[in-house]
Amino acid sequence: MSKLYVFGIGGTGARVLKSLSFLLATGVKCNSTSVVPILIDPDAANSDVNQTVDILKLYESIRSKLTFNRETSNQFFKTDISPLNPDFRINIQDSKKKFKEFIDYQSLDKKNKSLVSLLFSEKNLNADLEEGFKGNPNMGSVVLNQFTTSKDFEVFASSFAQGDRIFIISSIFGGTGAAGFPLLLKNIRSASPTLNNHSHLQTAPIGAVSVLPYFGVKKDDESDIEKSTFISKTKAALRYYEHGVNDSVNSMYYLGDKLVKDYDNHEGGVEQKNDGHFVELAAALAVLDFANETDLSTNKIKEFGIENESQNLTFNDLGDKTKSDILKPLSKYYFFRSYLENALVENLNSDFAIRLDIKEQFLNEDFYQKLKKLNKHLWDWLNQMSTNQRGFAPFTLNPENDLFDNIKGLKPHKSIFGINGLKNYERITAGLNKTAKKMNTSESTEDRFMEVFFDTTEKLMAAKYKL
Amino acid sequence: MKVIFLKYPLLIFIGILVFSSCKRDKENEDVDQKILVDGADKTDSIKLNKGIVKIYFENTLSMDGYINGNTSFKDVFRELLVAVDNENKIDLETEFYLINNELTPTNFGVENTKISEELTPQSTAGKGNKNSSNFEEILNTILQKQDENVISIIMADFIYSPKGESNTISALNKLRTYTKDAFLKATEQNKTLETKIFSFKSDFKGVYYDINDKSIQGINNRPYYYFIIAPTGLMTVFTNEIAPQLKKTKDYRNEAFFTTSDYNPISTEILSSTANKGRLRVRDGNLEVVSYPGEENLKFIGLIDFSEIPVDDKYLMDKGNYSLSNPEFSIKEVGSKKGKNIHFEGQPIKKINTNDLVSIINKKFTHAIYFEAEGIVSENLKFALRKKMPSWVQNSHSDDDRQIYNDSLEQSKTFGLRYLIEGVSGAYLQIGNDEYFNVTIPIK
């Protein structure tokens, strides 16, 4: 029984948590009993955060209908994701205020006002906190500090048990993340004695990933955010981390990339919605690496590498461990999703569907509808990563040919006779038929559904690619 | 890809099935042989290899007219002698006797085939009393000399002479009784003894003695008879090897046959498609009436194999000689089967329907019976050929020959013949059963 509390700070935190939930959906291994995502972002309307919350809720709802025990073989959605808060996010109090109201500028004496003016620009002071810190960690650090006295933090501390772990995701060059990470760290390590479990918190295993610049924003005079400042801010933050952060963190993960694509320049809100990027997936892998780490006796600092420096990554460009972690789960889920999208409806009269009692009615129910929605998000995510720079495009996403030719770099085994002579979705249907025959049909429809697809895609990987 | 590869073996497999059902290994037999098997050669099955033909000539005055000069009688006799001599299936000896109150064996000093030439009123004079004609004694003598390797042939006119009897009828009855007794005794000793009677006519140059012993001249043509008595095997030899020559002569008229045997089973087959009225189905020897004809009676032909029955065609084809136990049925006609055709008298030749021909491949039949049924059939068809005196006997019989000179019809008759033959018939009916065969055809 060990939980993993994952704090995702700012936009990056949200996008990494999104990647993490997709990886968990595909069944990538995580040794934690459950993952507790906590999103921290004062920007209530941030599209990335809101989307991540949607996805986490979908995941939770889907998983609630599934059973995982000795008898079940399905590993899609195996890891439990449970919320601390109803919306998976921490409320930042008083976020509707302007910054200067937040720091109670008006009540400061003249000397302090001058100091404040030194530290903060006029724009800063008049900034609307709802929109986040727009790349100003100095503001962020002030606002986020009040987190430690919040109700949410008390709740977090109360639920924390011996053996639980904590992971913090943040970007080093941005606004919210850059400020929030060290603050959060400090508040956990120096938890007030009045808090429950404060001693556990002080000694808790903590991992963190700091994402270095991997994208830029287009030049926009109206916007406060400018990409030329990203690098300098990164340097400043790293200098601080060297002394103030690294000692408190058991496993520190650093990630970044050379290529820089410019996103449209939005300061926040609904419009701040970045395309999925491979770096976010790699950061999610850092979370999992920490969750699965067995030796926490010494502090470690880790970096992430790939095998081939390619503009458009495929599985073969990844390092062996990365490949072995994600190739099968992602591929299997790729087949799963493709079948659901393109073939399931036509095949409701197939042997497996009749045998497992998967009817049209099932497709209209809540479980399946939520699954479809999550799959759409996942598909968008794959699409975005494939067109991004650097791109991650392990699959040919709009195939005209055989589905099994679509994992780049993998050549499927084909034959003339027998089941492997079938092509495309027909081959999957045949596999489903075969798997269903051996299945115990006493489970719920949802369990049967997931199990038949999991087992079949598992066998497909073996039959087609010897994996 | 996979589907195409499997289609070829499938096609080949189906092709093999189709073509092997066509191939059949059958010998090419002669077409005619299959359906022209009308009769069998029975002589081969005889176990005896030798026998004696004892020919008896009734040496009385009334017989002189048959042997006076060249007569048909002598011609036929010669045929008989030659046939016996030429017969080569078994070894036959010929013995010739003159018989009246004495039995005189003779061959007139010539070889067998020439005996008929030597037979004249003169050469037979002085051999016993030519006046006496005690039929009873003659018969007894001959039957005593009958043996299991003997064919006895009596040549006589068989005119009864009721000497001294006042009541003709009671005399005739006595004739019948004596004859019956004689044959009963003979067949008691040898149950297989069979009797055939041939009737002939011949030109006659002599004196006719009527019932009152009055001599009448000027009768130019008279009937005479051969009584042939032999056990079954030898009778078969006679019938197959000798009788045909006699029957070929222009003056042969009729035949009667008596035996204790019956000839069951004989094979029959109902034809479902030849000249039938109503739809029939014949399966495994059962007849099923699928549907009755609308306004006519049910009719059908049954083929039958009479090759075993040593009875002449005239008897076989006389429908009066058959009995049917099922009152619904009657026999319309009895005809003969030759090859693929059926001949009914007075009707055009009917070719057997091809379906029926197929059904009777390799089976032999000699005759055909045309059955008719009134109404719905409720019982099986059972019919039999009765052993009867043939109808010609009555026609050749005379009760009173005193007007013979004026009555030309009377000239072809023999006084008392019926009683004589009834005696023979009575003996046989008493010992054996009264049917040559009977056949039951189940009807559904």
Place this chain on the structure above:
Amino acid sequence: MKDLIANFYELWGGGYLGGFSDQMFNNDLYFPVALYSIIVALAITIIYYYILDRPNTANMKVWMLALLIGAIINAVVAFVSANNDLVEIFASIGEEVPNSFSYDMLMFAFINAIWTLILMFVLSIILKWKSPNSSYIPF
């Protein structure tokens, strides 16, 4: 046994075709047709459920096509077999097959086709259970 097979083809008297039926029965011509037809029906059923079996053929249309193919093959088998055997038999007595038999042979082929459909339906029910993809065809 001979009667039983004949009853199937003659419909227990209802389909009695006169001389043709008699010839078929008397000359044991029903048996090879029945045998071949059963083999064909069995073979096609097994092929459908176990050899050519795949998701794309696991539907009513293909199944009915398989039955139809079986029926057609067996109609041909019946016609050709009866025809060839009868021609040979009639030729052996120097006769020709009656013209009316052509119609009868067609009826016979038709009846064989119908029985094939029925047999294949029954065989389908019996054999479908372990079929990888078609175990719910026809239901």
